[in-house]
Amino acid sequence: MTTTYETREHDVLIIGAGGAGLRAAIEALAKGCTVGVVCKSLLGKAHTVMAEGGIAAAMCNVDTEDGWKPHFRDTMRGGKYLNNWRMAQLHAQEAPDRVSELEQWGALFDRTEKGTILQRAFGGHTYKRLCHVGDRTGLEMIRTLQDRGVQLGFDVFMECTITRLLTDGGRVAGAFGYWRENGRLIVFKAKSVVIATGGIGKAWPVTSNSWEYTGDGMTLAYEAGAELMDMEFVQFHPTGMVWPPGVQGLLVTEAVRGEGGILRNKLGERFMEKYDPKRMELSTRDVVARSIYTEVKEGRGTEHGGAYLDISHKPAEYVKKKLPSMYHQFKELADVDITKGPMEVGPTCHYVMGGIRVEAETAQSTLPGLFAAGEAAAGLHGANRLGGNSLSDLLVFGRRAGMAAADHAKRVPGSNIGSAQIEEAEKELLAPFSNTAAESPYAVHRDLQKVMQSLVGIFRTEEDLKKAFAELEALKDRADKASVEGSRLFNPGWHLARDLKSMLTVSEAVALSALARTESRGAHSRIDYPNYDPVWEKKHNIIVREGGEMKRRESPVEEMPEDLKQFVMAE
Amino acid sequence: MPDATLRIFRGEGATGGQAVDYTVPIAPGMVVLDALHYIQGHQAPDLAVRWNCKAAKCGSCSAEVNGRPRLTCKTRVDSLPMDQPIVVMPMKSFPRIKDLVTDVSWNYTVNKKIPAFRPHQNTDWKISQLDVDRVQEFRKCIECFLCQDVCHVLREHDAKAKFGGPRFFVRVAGLELHPLDALNRAGLLKDDLGIGLCNITKCCTEVCPEDIHITDNAIIPLKERVVDEFYDPLSMLFRKIMGH
Numbered sequence: 148m149t150t151t152y153e154t155r156e157h158d159v160l161i162i163g164a165g166g167a168g169l170r171a172a173i174e175a176l177a178k179g180c181t182v183g184v185v186c187k188s189l190l191g192k193a194h195t196v197m198a199e200g201g202i203a204a205a206m207c208n209v210d211t212e213d214g215w216k217p218h219f220r221d222t223m224r225g226g227k228y229l230n231n232w233r234m235a236q237l238h239a240q241e242a243p244d245r246v247s248e249l250e251q252w253g254a255l256f257d258r259t260e261k262g263t264i265l266q267r268a269f270g271g272h273t274y275k276r277l278c279h280v281g282d283r284t285g286l287e288m289i290r291t292l293q294d295r296g297v298q299l300g301f302d303v304f305m306e307c308t309i310t311r312l313l314t315d316g317g318r319v320a321g322a323f324g325y326w327r328e329n330g331r332l333i334v335f336k337a338k339s340v341v342i343a344t345g346g347i348g349k350a351w352p353v354t355s356n357s358w359e360y361t362g363d364g365m366t367l368a369y370e371a372g373a374e375l376m377d378m379e380f381v382q383f384h385p386t387g388m389v390w391p392p393g394v395q396g397l398l399v400t401e402a403v404r405g406e407g408g409i410l411r412n413k414l415g416e417r418f419m420e421k422y423d424p425k426r427m428e429l430s431t432r433d434v435v436a437r438s439i440y441t442e443v444k445e446g447r448g449t450e451h452g453g454a455y456l457d458i459s460h461k462p463a464e465y466v467k468k469k470l471p472s473m474y475h476q477f478k479e480l481a482d483v484d485i486t487k488g489p490m491e492v493g494p495t496c497h498y499v500m501g502g503i504r505v506e507a508e509t510a511q512s513t514l515p516g517l518f519a520a521g522e523a524a525a526g527l528h529g530a531n532r533l534g535g536n537s538l539s540d541l542l543v544f545g546r547r548a549g550m551a552a553a554d555h556a557k558r559v560p561g562s563n564i565g566s567a568q569i570e571e572a573e574k575e576l577l578a579p580f581s582n583t584a585a586e587s588p589y590a591v592h593r594d595l596q597k598v599m600q601s602l603v604g605i606f607r608t609e610e611d612l613k614k615a616f617a618e619l620e621a622l623k624d625r626a627d628k629a630s631v632e633g634s635r636l637f638n639p640g641w642h643l644a645r646d647l648k649s650m651l652t653v654s655e656a657v658a659l660s661a662l663a664r665t666e667s668r669g670a671h672s673r674i675d676y677p678n679y680d681p682v683w684e685k686k687h688n689i690i691v692r693e694g695g696e697m698k699r700r701e702s703p704v705e706e707m708p709e710d711l712k713q714f715v716m717a718e
Numbered sequence: 719m720p721d722a723t724l725r726i727f728r729g730e731g732a733t734g735g736q737a738v739d740y741t742v743p744i745a746p747g748m749v750v751l752d753a754l755h756y757i758q759g760h761q762a763p764d765l766a767v768r769w770n771c772k773a774a775k776c777g778s779c780s781a782e783v784n785g786r787p788r789l790t791c792k793t794r795v796d797s798l799p800m801d802q803p804i805v806v807m808p809m810k811s812f813p814r815i816k817d818l819v820t821d822v823s824w825n826y827t828v829n830k831k832i833p834a835f836r837p838h839q840n841t842d843w844k845i846s847q848l849d850v851d852r853v854q855e856f857r858k859c860i861e862c863f864l865c866q867d868v869c870h871v872l873r874e875h876d877a878k879a880k881f882g883g884p885r886f887f888v889r890v891a892g893l894e895l896h897p898l899d900a901l902n903r904a905g906l907l908k909d910d911l912g913i914g915l916c917n918i919t920k921c922c923t924e925v926c927p928e929d930i931h932i933t934d935n936a937i938i939p940l941k942e943r944v945v946d947e948f949y950d951p952l953s954m955l956f957r958k959i960m961g962h
Contacts, residue, residue: 188770188776188778189768189778189822190826191861192770192771192776192777192778192861194770194771196771196775196776196860197771197773197775197776247843250843251837251843252834252835253834253835253837253893253896253899255845255850255853255854255857255896256850257847257850258845258846258847258850260847261844262844262845262846263843263844265847280850280854280857281854281858283858286775286857286858286860287857290857294834294835295834297829297830297834298833298834303826305823305826328815328819328821357770357771357772357776358769358770358771358772359770390747391745391746391747391748392745392746392747392748393745393747393748393749393751393752393772394747394772394773397772397773398773472775475774476773476774479774479792479794480747480749480792480794481747482747587759587763588763589758589759589760589763590759593759631763631764632763632764633763633764634730634764636730636766636815636816637766637815637816637817637819638764638766639758639763639764639765639766639767640758640763640764641764
């Protein structure tokens with residue numbers, strides 16, 4: 148078959164244009180590399196745009212006793228000690244500089260009375276750490292990075308989906324993809340590739356995630372032979388909207404609780420007293436999510452199966468100023484005025500702590516030349532992520548990935564990309580047009596979501612997880628047979644048929660890891676193993692492709708140095 | 719609950735195409751984007767729709783519903799008259815790709831003309847909340863391009879070569895009013911972005927989903943700056959005398 152495709156060449160190719168991808172691009176450009184950025188959506192519309200809470204950084208502008216060590220400790224405790232300690236350390240140490248840098252590039256944050264960046268409280272953070280602007284910090288961040296990147300001059304390939312990484316002799320050599328607009332093929336040659344494609348929420352039906360979040364980057368890495376880690380740790384944010392049905396899953400930012408919002412069940416009880424009397428509503432997300440789920444399960448849920456989140460006790464002007472998008476979101480989409488009455492909220496699939504396994508200092512994956520940063524990478528957040536730590540993660544490790552990718556690109560010679568890989572990629576991509584089975588990709592997606600919600604949700608059991616495998620196998624079969632009608636011109640059915648492969652791969656990885664970890668820790672809850680297990684405390688689940696199959700291994704958690712351990716375990 | 723009829727434009731490329739009717743069961747609180755998804759999932763799998771967040775934050779799902787530029791994720795079906803089909807068309811001001819998806823790349827080329835934030839030298843980075851509040855309005859733009867779509871200078875007159883459009887006047891306002899920005903973009907506004915072509919019709923303000931008062935708070939003050947700098951005879955005389 149003749150393969151007609153356009154070819155582009157860059158030193159560094161970045162897949163994903165959210166906070167991490169853009170920050171990596173900026174750093175690679177600053178180091179003198181040519182940079183290409185590929186994104187599935189339009190520039191500036193990545194999922195980062197929805198982040199509302201803020202950037203966690205020990206700036207010490209409000210709570211002067213703060214510092215990188217308390218931030219490090221909070222992150223490790225939140226992650227139930229499964230974190231890559233070195234990543235957590237670098238993150239805590241470097242976040243303040245990354246925030247100042249963002250300000251120097253034009254980002255505007257809310258201020259203290261002294262004119263410095265204001266910081267607010269958030270779940271799991273001992274001190275007030277979140278730098279924010281109203282409730283649209285994500286938008287501010289991505290616009291600032293977008294402006295800076297455009298100014299520095301990167302090539303952007305918008306609405307272009309990468310379907311396969313290309314390799315040469317055991318290292319990354321580029322990527323294969325297609326333009327969503329017209330279905331034409333494109334091959335990117337690059338010496339380094341950075342994956343910053345975000346998470347996997349679209350495999351669940353109730354999620355706060357955008358359309359893009361189908362686990363593409365993790366699947367690309369996995370199929371090229373890189374290791375994934377900690378895939379069982381999927382965070383269900385406690386407060387997503389529950390009604391009306393169209394908005395189920397939409398995020399209600401933790402900032403509502405950070406600004407004083409209170410959770411009550413249908414009996415009017417402030418139920419967090421039962422589950423975490425010390426921190427109450429500002430407990431870590433895994434605890435709050437399970438609490439709400441339990442209240443509902445035991446019959447104390449609201450009319451539509453959630454809990455009440457109430458901030459109406461605060462002055463209306465304050466609420467409208469600090470939480471404008473929440474105010475509008477509820478008013479316009481749910482006919483609820485949050486200054487007058489409570490919101491109905493419930494758990495929603497929000498974030499995956501697991502992802503591509505990387506080295507702390509360089510964000511290098513186990514495949515040479517392949518780097519990963521942001522939600523797509525694993526390690527920083529351990530078993531559970533604190534709010535605000537993602538935006539800071541994007542900046543700290545986006546920069547490190549860009550830096551290391553640039554260094555790598557300067558060191559290695561160019562590669563050859565064998566045409567066999569490209570032909571195979573093209574064949575796989577175009578298969579849905581010739582499949583005759585009349586299997587709808589939309590139906591497969593809906594069924595996948597049902598499986599994940601019921602069998603791989605907040606509370607897991609061995610029986611459910613084993614059932615999930617069988618279902619996922621059947622779904623993989625159906626996805627292979629998915630057929631699409633119409634042309635290659637902006638065909639969402641075809642795009643979905645392609646994205647299904649990613650969703651199925653990451654779903655299998657989650658289920659496999661969840662089945663193996665016979666304990667409950669952080670975001671991973673096993674009804675049949677409800678306690679911590681000291682053996683599992685020291686192990687990560689690693690997922691890798693061997694002999695064309697998904698295999699699971701274990702890898703020891705790296706021990707913290709003694710002095711840090713003392714600090715973290717104290718009190 | 720009754721069904722709704724959606725009349726959706728289907729077509730490929732810049733010319734041709736026609737409106738096609740689809741019947742969609744209504745769920746409580748449904749938005750137009752929900753209906754489009756239903757149609758994709760059950761009736762027309764290749765219906766081209768651009769969307770991403772479904773929470774009115776990313777600005778991807780812009781279209782024209784019953785003749786009005788709207789975000790489809792924010793347009794409640796129950797806010798529309800139910801005794802007639804709901805007409806959903808692509809944005810008129812941008813070249814059509816397919817169905818409801820248009821080519822908005824021109825906006826990104828305009829953006830490149832605008833010099834980015836440059837701080838004053840020797841700033842101590844202390845900013846007052848009041849200064850931050852003043853400029854927030856402009857910085858919450860989600861780049862949905864509905865204002866660009868509705869503005870007659872672009873929509874009827876297709877003046878893309880000489881007019882930046884409301885979105886970019888908002889962008890410039892967001893930079894010019896940044897308390898620490900040191901650049902002066904008045905010349906850019908006058909020449910490259912053609913702010914003089916705006917005749918304050920205010921359609922942009924009407925369609926903005928973020929309630930940005932584009933005309934009153936961004937365009938008019940920027941016009942005043944341009945006038946002060948380039949058309950005020952006293953200023954010109956002053957500058958001549960001082961040798962600027």
